[in-house]
Amino acid sequence: MRSWHPSLLLILMSTVSGRIIDLSHKHGPTTFMVPGFEHYNRTLVKTLIFNKDVAVETAVYSSNEHGGTHMDAPLHFYKVGMTLDNIPLENTIAEGVMIDVSDEASKNIEYKVPLSKIHAWEKQNGEIPQKAAVIFNFGWHKKFHNKFEYINTVTDDWRQIKIPSVSEEVGNFLYDSRDIKIIGVDTMSPDPMNTGSAPIHIKYLANNKLIVENLNATDSLPPRGFRFHAAPVKYVGASGAQIRAYAIVHENQEPRTKNQENRSWIILPTWCLVIILLFSHLVILL
Numbered sequence: 001m002r003s004w005h006p007s008l009l010l011i012l013m014s015t016v017s018g019r020i021i022d023l024s025h026k027h028g029p030t031t032f033m034v035p036g037f038e039h040y041n042r043t044l045v046k047t048l049i050f051n052k053d054v055a056v057e058t059a060v061y062s063s064n065e066h067g068g069t070h071m072d073a074p075l076h077f078y079k080v081g082m083t084l085d086n087i088p089l090e091n092t093i094a095e096g097v098m099i100d101v102s103d104e105a106s107k108n109i110e111y112k113v114p115l116s117k118i119h120a121w122e123k124q125n126g127e128i129p130q131k132a133a134v135i136f137n138f139g140w141h142k143k144f145h146n147k148f149e150y151i152n153t154v155t156d157d158w159r160q161i162k163i164p165s166v167s168e169e170v171g172n173f174l175y176d177s178r179d180i181k182i183i184g185v186d187t188m189s190p191d192p193m194n195t196g197s198a199p200i201h202i203k204y205l206a207n208n209k210l211i212v213e214n215l216n217a218t219d220s221l222p223p224r225g226f227r228f229h230a231a232p233v234k235y236v237g238a239s240g241a242q243i244r245a246y247a248i249v250h251e252n253q254e255p256r257t258k259n260q261e262n263r264s265w266i267i268l269p270t271w272c273l274v275i276i277l278l279f280s281h282l283v284i285l286l
């Protein structure tokens with residue numbers, strides 16, 4: 001059997017991997033929840049048994065709306081706020097940018113992203129587009145399965161929780177000057193939990209902007225050049241719900257990062273080599 005040439009494998013990997021990035025954690029009975037919030041619970045209901053191997057299986061389930069990878073609807077903070085089922089689908093899909101603050105957060109668990117960080121990002125990557133989804137990578141998704149590391153307290157008092165967060169001035173800037181649609185984080189909240197205030201939740205949810213929390217794999221995102229998807233089920237009257245968040249990278253349509261530009265210098269000669277090899281194999285066969 002003819003083996004795959006390494007260069008062919010390289011080119012297949014470069015075109016297949018990284019196109020869709022799954023940004024969601026699994027949601028199960030042991031998934032981290034805010035202390036006191038009900039975990040996901042599934043109770044099996046078998047409706048029809050055909051034989052020992054085949055049966056129609058269904059289940060009922062319950063879960064707090066605000067656990068795991070999820071979206072906050074305006075109702076989460078406002079009694080007359082929009083419910084999840086009334087959020088237009090277009091509000092849940094947006095051109096994405098990823099701001100990497102994992103180095104800073106690793107040195108300070110209560111790091112607050114300052115405005116200077118956004119300016120530095122824009123200087124390097126261009127202006128954040130209007131109506132974007134701005135995703136912050138704190139590196140916290142790697143701690144999601146370790147409750148203590150994720151919230152930095154052993155108590156069940158959520159006011160003791162320490163996490164890195166987004167400063168109010170950054171929230172205001174992204175809202176006022178960039179008119180973003182969605183703010184997303186790989187922590188449990190863009191606002192700190194232990195200050196008794198939540199300026200980003202208050203401002204964004206009052207104006208039908210959306211907040212996405214507990215994202216996974218945010219370090220896999222490029223700084224820009226992807227579309228962020230975060231559509232929830234249209235649960236009637238809900239203040240939030242779990243989502244299957246993901247990104248679709250469209251490398252050819254957006255300005256690319258230095259690393260991606262460097263990769264094109266590798267990929268083009270690789271294509272040429274693959275074509276030459278295939279052609280030479282064809283000639284030998286003939």
Ligand SMILES: [Zn+2]
Nearest residue numbers: 066072213240
């Ligand atoms: Zn929430």
